[in-house]
Amino acid sequence: MREEAYPGSARLDELNGLAEEIARFLQRTRDDLSRVRLAMQALLDAVEQEGRRPSRGDLDGISESLQACLRDPNPPMDRLGVATAVDYLADSPYWMEWWGTDSRGNLEFVGHSLNPQRDNFYDYSARSWFSIPQDFGAAAVIGPYVDFGGINSYTYTVTISVPVVTARGFAGVAGADILADKFERFLSSGRHQEPVVLANADLRVIASNTSAHLPGDLLRAEDLASWTRLDLASDLFTPGKSWQLATPSP
Template identity: 40%
Template sequence: MTLQHEVSIVTDTRTPTGDEVVTQVSALVEETFARLKPVLAAAEALLAEPAGRTAEALHGIRPQVIEALGGLVIGAGFVSAPHVLTDQEFGFEWWTCAGAEGGEPEQLFISLVPDSPNFLDYTRQSWFTVPRDSGRRHINGPYVDYLCTDEYTLTFTVPVSCEGGFAGVVGADVYVREFERTVSRRLRSLGRHAALLNAQGRVIVSNSVRQATGSLVRDVDVPAWWTSGAEPCTTSAGATLRRCGDSPIALLVTR
């Protein structure tokens, strides 16, 4: 694996740095994906019946989608693969938390007509393509969600199966600012510069103004580290890099 400025990486045999942060982030990730399990079960059960493969029938998973909202989850739903539904090419059942506290959830509508000037081809979005191509759950972001909120967002998605094939994804949106609020105290308690990164080395949150959300870490080749197995490591400059559980999120702690 290569690092910028010829910084070498060695195996870290010392007590790991940031245990509490890693544990907390892992728990938050698992909690978010756990909220999607009933939505996934409802979507797959619906699609298992031919009568359930219509745009109107998708409303049948609405109770599970709305139940998934709350806590860090500010949006959730099901997005179908092309031609899974029998009456239209694309399918989209997505709900968001209302702006005012205590308000009713609101359904999100997008243009599903390819010839429309406002058509959103979600089949090109990473939150859709990665689960489709890998068959595994995925966390996309941080990215600015221009469709819904104009805020930095993390989107958690899980592939949906129908008759052994890919039928779409169920997903949940989390504001980065709320994720940051939840983990910031433990990040600050490390007493060193620390950041949570995605698999591309982009900052999700950090405890330093020098590492803003969305910025790219360049001192460490994070993608190469993931490709090589993402084992806990320490650079010759004293920085540590650790994966947060089974998630595609890493903790980088520097001097």
């Protein structure tokens, strides 16, 4: 992890410990995505080996993998799903299977309008969480962004996604949605008395333990010049796109 503006060993140790906790949390998400990706690849490979194009019915088994991850104790993600490449399936140009949990912890299907003729059509192929894995063959970490959950209701969300590739090539994406307030729990545990901010590579605030920096706020590099900053879990991100933890130097 890159360190800037040494703040004293005690505070630096605290920040490193926090960074490791969040890194483990993110790794759990990546591990679950790998499980889903492998399950989807296996279903599609079996069909392709028969010499035909897959259809929606061939992916019926993927819901079991998604639900199994969400049933794990304290799953890192709030929603988990897959989406196929446009026109990959023989009977549907767009297809998604996305699951989450309700306020009581019960599994629920997350519906999306996938009819291009409808006003509320959800063109996931244009979203960065889908287009980056498709265009670059690499994982994407998108957000925080506002995910509207209904009238007068919204949440800041981070989406992590990975490409699904078969012998035919790019087949789709497996993705996980994490509500930003899950990261606030790490920062607001009471162990960190000084302000701590978790920001993405563009210095957009994901979470903090201070009302001075709210999720969605954009920080300026010059404002953080005197802060201690740590790159977070750089091995999980595209080079140069790591998240950062930052705290004022004493």
